[in-house]
Amino acid sequence: MTELDRSRLAALLEREQMAFVRTHPRSGERFAASEQSLFGGVPMSWMRRWPGGFPVVVARASGARLRDIDGNEYVDLCLGDTGAMAGHGPGPTVRALAEQSTRGLATMLPSEYAAWVGEELARRFGLERWQLTLTATDANRFAIRIARSLTGRPRILVFNHCYHGTVDETLASLDGEGRVVARSGNVGPPVDPAATTRVVEFNDEGALEAALSQGDVACVLAEPAMTNIGIVPPEPGFHDALRRLTREHGALLVIDETHTISAGPGGFTAAHGLDPDMLTIGKAIAGGVPAGALGMRAHLEARALGDADADYVDTGGIGGTLAGNPLSLAAMRATLGEVLTDEAFAHTVPLAARWAEGVRAVVAQAGLAWHVTQLGCRAEYLFRAETPRTGSEAAAARDPLLEDYLHLAALNRGVLLTPFHNMALISPATTEADVDRHTSVIRETVGALVGA
Numbered sequence: 001m002t003e004l005d006r007s008r009l010a011a012l013l014e015r016e017q018m019a020f021v022r023t024h025p026r027s028g029e030r031f032a033a034s035e036q037s038l039f040g041g042v043p044m045s046w047m048r049r050w051p052g053g054f055p056v057v058v059a060r061a062s063g064a065r066l067r068d069i070d071g072n073e074y075v076d077l078c079l080g081d082t083g084a085m086a087g088h089g090p091g092p093t094v095r096a097l098a099e100q101s102t103r104g105l106a107t108m109l110p111s112e113y114a115a116w117v118g119e120e121l122a123r124r125f126g127l128e129r130w131q132l133t134l135t136a137t138d139a140n141r142f143a144i145r146i147a148r149s150l151t152g153r154p155r156i157l158v159f160n161h162c163y164h165g166t167v168d169e170t171l172a173s174l175d176g177e178g179r180v181v182a183r184s185g186n187v188g189p190p191v192d193p194a195a196t197t198r199v200v201e202f203n204d205e206g207a208l209e210a211a212l213s214q215g216d217v218a219c220v221l222a223e224p225a226m227t228n229i230g231i232v233p234p235e236p237g238f239h240d241a242l243r244r245l246t247r248e249h250g251a252l253l254v255i256d257e258t259h260t261i262s263a264g265p266g267g268f269t270a271a272h273g274l275d276p277d278m279l280t281i282g283k284a285i286a287g288g289v290p291a292g293a294l295g296m297r298a299h300l301e302a303r304a305l306g307d308a309d310a311d312y313v314d315t316g317g318i319g320g321t322l323a324g325n326p327l328s329l330a331a332m333r334a335t336l337g338e339v340l341t342d343e344a345f346a347h348t349v350p351l352a353a354r355w356a357e358g359v360r361a362v363v364a365q366a367g368l369a370w371h372v373t374q375l376g377c378r379a380e381y382l383f384r385a386e387t388p389r390t391g392s393e394a395a396a397a398r399d400p401l402l403e404d405y406l407h408l409a410a411l412n413r414g415v416l417l418t419p420f421h422n423m424a425l426i427s428p429a430t431t432e433a434d435v436d437r438h439t440s441v442i443r444e445t446v447g448a449l450v451g452a
Contacts, residue, residue, distance in 0.1 A: 002367035002450050004402070012448055013405040019412050020052040026069045027057045049419045051408040061088035063429030066416060074416040075434040077355075077424035082259050085284035085377075086339045087429035093287035096334035100327050111326035113333040117293075120336050124266040125257070125279050127295035132324035132332075136258040136282025137165025139294040140221060142318050143278045144169060146296070147219035147252045149310050150303055154195075157211055157220045157251070159202040161391025163228035164221055164256055165282075172197040174392075201390040202226055203234060205241045212249035219252040219278070224268035227259040230382045230394035230421060231373040243275055252277040252300075258292075261285075262352075262378035262425065264345055271376075286331035287339060339428060348377035348426040351435050355379050355424050358439030365443075366450045380423040409445040410438070 021028060031054035035041035040048050047055050056068040064087055066074045079085050086093065100111075118130045133139045144156055144167065156169050164170040172193035173183045180194040193199075198217060200207035211217065220242065226232035246253045255276040257267035261284055264271040269279060277300060282292030296304075304310060312318050356372045356379040363370045369385040383402065388394035407417050415438050417424060424438065446452075 004449065005451075006401075008451070009401060009405055009449060013401065013408065016405060016408045016412055017052060020408060023072060023412065024052070024054075024056055024068065024070050028054055030057045030069065031055070050411075051404040051419065052411065056411075063087050063089070064427050064431070064434055072414070074411070074414050075430075075437055076416045077426070077430075077434075077438060078416045078418040079425045079427055080283070080288060081418050081420065082262070082283045082425060084288045085262070085425055085427060086287045086335050086344075087427035088288070090287050090335065090339045090428070092334040092338035093289070093331050096330040097289065097327065100330035103326070105327050106322055106325050108321065110324070111329045113326075113329040114324065117329055117332045117336070121281075121293055121295060124336075125269050125281075125295055126266070127276070127279050128298040129296050129301040131294045131296075131318075132328070133282070133292035133294060134290045134320055134323050134328070135165065136256065136280055136292045137167055138320060138323070139280035139282060139292040140164045140167050140170070140254070140256060142294050143254045143280055143296075144219060144221065145317050146300070146304055147254065147278070149307065150300065151218040151250065151252065153216050153218040153251075155198055155216045155218065156196065157198040157200065157208075157217045159222055159226065159391060160199050161229040161395050162202075162221075162223065162226065164223075164280075165258075169193070169196045170221065172199050174199050174201075201392060202232055203238050203389050205238065205245075208242065209245050209249075212245050212251055215249065217249070217251045219254050220246055221254045221256060223256050223258075224260050224272070224274060225263075225375055226391055226394070227375070227378070227423075228420070229391045230388060230397065231375050231378070231380050231423075232388050232391060232394050233373065233375070235389065239272065239274055246277075254278040254280060257281045258283055259378070260375065261340075263376035264349075265340065265342055268375075284340065285336060286328055287335035289328055289331040291328040291332055344428040345377065347428055348430065351426045351430055351432065352377045352379045352424070354432065355426065355435045355438060358435065359442060362439065362443045362446050366446050366452060368446070368450070377426040378423060379426075380421055382422065405449070406442070406445060409448075410441050413441045413444070415441050 031041050059069045060067045064076050066076045121130050158170050160174050171183045171186045172180050175181045180199050182189045182193050198211040200211050253276045260268040279295040356374045359372050359381050370381050372381045382397045383399050384397040
């Protein structure tokens with residue numbers, strides 16, 4: 001396999017950074033001005049993750065395209081890290097938002113779309129009862145609280161290198177000795193994560209059983225395939241074991257479909273016949289408008305609402321003044337009903353396969369030991385020869401310098417990839433030409449890297 005010349009890589013990255021600064025002067029000026037008032041110079045600090053020294057400032061986003069204030073146009077394969085998986089400004093969603101904006105934005109009362117949204121989520125994912133939130137983080141937080149209340153147990157279990165939003169209990173990982181510690185970079189963890197969380201590796205049935213057998217786990221919170229450390233698919237039989245072991249040991253199973261809705265209209269759960277007790281989702285279901293949802297089995301709802309000591313209507317820790325607002329509901333009604341349909345996935349999933357095959361061809365020609373994984377309309381490459389089995393294996397394959405080069409080189413050539421991953425997401429508005437443009441770009445940038 002081809003060995004990368006690290007000095008060549010550093011020189012190529014420096015060249016791309018100089019080109020970025022030269023072609024994005026107005027974005028650079030806006031960033032400098034923003035540093036005087038915004039924390040880190042950006043509306044939210046993770047926007048600093050983009051390579052180049054500062055993020056581009058967007059002037060317009062439409063369909064699968066972005067245009068920045070310097071006039072540069074991009075094929076957007078990031079799509080708001082799934083928030084815009086339906087494409088930017090899909091027509092039905094935009095029309096629904098415009099109509100609802102004249103009828104009220106925040107009422108703290110149900111709108112006419114509430115029942116339809118609940119019924120559609122139940123149809124897609126198979127869980128009978130739904131609660132609406134503003135984010136998947138909120139949905140995960142509420143699921144954990146409900147699980148603790150129902151089971152009387154203090155801990156949750158997550159998989160090493162997972163990400164479930166800014167939920168304190170999930171920002172935990174394993175150290176080199178197998179101990180639960182705060183995830184590297186965790187800002188101000190309120191308590192020692194070992195007091196709230198058990199952590200095991202994904203696909204490790206033995207470690208999962210050992211952790212659950214201690215009898216203190218209220219729920220397992222899991223993506224059905226890990227996505228935030230690189231795509232780590234479940235091995236054959238793992239989900240069967242996960243479901244069996246949670247039931248045997250009295251823990252609830254919560255599946256987080258926020259990213260894995262890329263697997264199909266009902267996410268990985270419907271595509272692979274999973275049977276969770278609760279399910280959380282966010283980002284994509286409202287076409288970019290803040291929204292999330294928590295689904296649960298009807299018998300859990302009955303137990304929860306039958307608990308006289310649990311306050312679900314005021315200060316019990318479940319809810320939010322703007323949760324379930326009519327604007328989000330209108331957006332969900334339009335996005336689920338008219339945009340992220342079966343027909344949409346029939347378009348996007350083959351395009352993701354086309355993207356993956358394009359990358360595989362480039363990697364093979366260059367003699368690089370990289371692997372490409374597809375999850376529905378999402379695909380990603382990792383710097384290792386085989387599919388990772390665990391989050392730790394995926395993490396070990398990360399190469400920040402190489403990622404910065406590939407992402408920035410793509411951006412400079414008009415293709416936007418998710419900055420946290422080497423990931424492409426396909427929207428209903430994405431075309432074969434968009435996918436082929438990425439293939440052309442990665443062929444050029446990898447060729448420069450290996451001296452071809």
